[in-house]
Amino acid sequence: MSKAKSKAKQMKGKMKESVGRAVDDRSMEAEGRGEQxxxxAEGLTAKASERMKKSGR
Structure with a gap:
């Protein structure tokens, strides 16, 4: 997954967490934190993959 897609997933999770908190839905709030x-994790994996490609491995 690319860094941009992982950042979008983090933002989606943050919004879901905020909505869950606003409507007092702990399940949605937790799901949002999980998506974040x-x-x-996917962003870190993408970053490490890019570094590996740059180093020629």
């Missing part, structure tokens, strides 16, 4: 964490 998933997006962060």
């Amino acid at each position: 964490m998933s997006g962060m």
Whole structure:
């Protein structure tokens, strides 16, 4: 996954978390936090992959 897609996933998760908090839906809030964490992990993976390609491995 690209860094842009992972950032979009993080933003989507942040919005879902905010909406969940606003409507007092703990399940939606937790799901949003999970999407944020998933997006962060995918972003780190994409970044590491790019570094590997640049180093010629």
